Amino acid sequence: MDHRTQLEERIAHLTRHVDELSEVVARQQSELDRLSRRVAMLMAREAERELDTGGSIPLADQKPPHW
Template sequence: MQNLEEQIAHLTRTVEDISDVMARQQTEIATLTRRVQMLMEREAGREESGGGSATFGNERPPHY
């Protein structure tokens, strides 16, 4: 009986630890999601104002 109580205590502690980790991860995911959204909005604004002249792949920059 004592062995079962020890296992239950251990499992309870493990569940609480996992719950704490998941809560921290959820907060971090929410923060990162907001940051990505802000960056996407900022980039969309740059493209609208004509400042989005990035060079991609094999494209030649405008000064060639």
């Protein structure tokens, strides 16, 4: 096998891996987006619950004590 054929095979191999990794990253971004929406929804629900129970500032909107 000549040097050019080896390089072409290696490029094809690397291209396939880049495509596979790109798909993984796209799936992970989709999952992160979905989880971020859920966290925001849960924070909003908790803030409403805290206000309904007589709290003044929802904990989600308060800065931690070390700030």
